[in-house]
Amino acid sequence: MRMKLDLSVMEHYERHCPPAERRYNCLIPPPSGYKVPIKWPQSRDEVWKANIPHTHLAHEKSDQNWMTVKAEKIVFPGGGTHFHYGADKYIASIANMLNFSNNNLNNEGRLRTVLDVGCGVASFGAYLLSSDIIAMSLAPNDVHQNQIQFALERGIPAYLGVLGTKRLPYPSRSFELAHCSRCRIDWLQRDGILLLELDRLLRPGGYFAYSSPEAYAQDEEDLRIWKEMSDLVGRMCWKIAAKRNQTVVWQKPPTNDCYMEREPGSRPPLCQSDDDPDAIWGVNMEACITPYSDHDNRAKGSGLAPWPARLTSPPPRLADFGYSSDMFEKDMELWQRRVEKYWDLLSSKITSNTLRNIMDMKANMGSFAAALRDKDVWVMNVVPQDGPNTLKLIYDRGLIGTTHDWCEAFSTYPRTYDLLHAWTVLSDIEQKGCSPEDLLIEMDRMLRPTGFVIIRDKQPVIDFIKKYLSALHWEAIDSSSDSVQDGDEVVFIIQKKMWLTSESFRDTE
Secondary structure (H helix, E strand, C coil): CCCCCCHHHCHHHCCCCCCHHHCCCCCCCCCCCCCCCCCCCHHHCEEEHHHCCCCHHHHHHHHHCCCEEECCEEECCCCCCCCCCCHHHHHHHHHHHCCCHHHCCCHHHCCCEEEEECCCCCHHHHHHHHHCCEEEEEECCCCCCCHHHHHHHHCCCEEECCCCCECCCCCCCCEEEEEEECCCCCCCHHHHHHHHHHHHHEEEEEEEEEECHHHCCCCHHHHHHHHHHHHHHHHCCCEEEEEECCEEEEECCCCCHHHHCCCCCCCCCECCCCCCCCCCCCCECCCCECCCCHHHHHHCCCCCCCCCHHHHCCCHHHHHHCCCHHHHHHHHHHHHHHHHHHHHHHCCCCCCCCCCEEEECCCCCCHHHHCCCCCCCEEEEEEECCCCCCHHHHHHCCCEEEEECCCCCCCCCCCCEEEEEEECHHHHHHHCCCCHHHHHHHHHHHEEEEEEEEEEEEHHHHHHHHCCHHHHCEEEEEEEECCCCCCCEEEEEEEECCCCCHHHHCCCC
């Protein structure tokens, strides 16, 4: 496409969609030797080598304990560039630095959502899960190629993305902790714009844990970077919460007081009052500090209940949408009933560990995901970019997700989800004038062989999909008009067959 992209600011790692005429109108076959993925929790520690065709990362990083190739499998010992001795010990040491009880980073449920930038194969996020912490692990398709594909194959929440020129697709005040361990990001570039993006995403009093040579090395260059970084975060009103060995943890202020006390003309400036900190789809980052609203400033914190009560408590930001607590409770009850019905319909096909990576393609307030809380799954909650921006409610419930336009491909690798839930997604994109065939092909790309799609939509949409079942190698499981809803929505469940091309049978190694 000969795009003129600025490599120095990682623009070439951001999303760039081909024009319609350049789209591939085809299904992606699984690689040679593909097997149904190993089930969670075993998958945290090992995956089938054949399922991820690029293994040079395993060879390159084996000395850092990222992963090693063992016969037909790739094994993950739980290490990382910075934590050779394992992510679990490293996580406990951060909790210890912050004086959290029992060295548990979840701080009695107050620390729940984490953003791990430059996450590698997401071992940090993998080992947080046992502490009831969920991380959005983020990395681009860079020199480490398909690190996010490894993370998702392991069953760990992850997303393809980069701190480049555009805001990350998450609302303001979404994470209690941001983390970067040797993430090779130049935080001083462009007036600190990337640190200011993390600042936008952190909750009041949120932390940034930074493990890097600059935090401890004594050579001239590292000392210079440390001095400049300390100066920048000081002007951003961050304070050092703890510093030990090779890790420093900064903390964002809980209120606007410090911003107001800065000298006039201080840099970075506060963002303009008309800047919407939650506008995130295709919006350029800005080198400014996002202050708290009057309401949040008075609240002196995010006002969230600790996890797990957070999941079912009406989120403080409900009022932004004019939603009442009563509407929230009813939504939760409705989806609880619907999900129970879905699982009844799937019962002949799944056992307790069949599903792990789930996507809700139109998540609204996140109640579909909340209804799955007792299952050993995680949900990528997707909020369409042209509807109500309810993603902040999802994060306020201690869940994770992203915003997206379903007229385009989603930022993930092929074969990365076990179940897709599509509630009126197809009828929505038809109204936008986009191609529902393209969306079916994209859903197939994201879905693992033997995975499921639950479609809840109007009857004509279901009839439309039925025409494509054999071409997609999809099989109808059960269709039942749904007695829970008062109207014209039908539930249709399909399973993707395991199919291989003649090419896949030939050993292409």
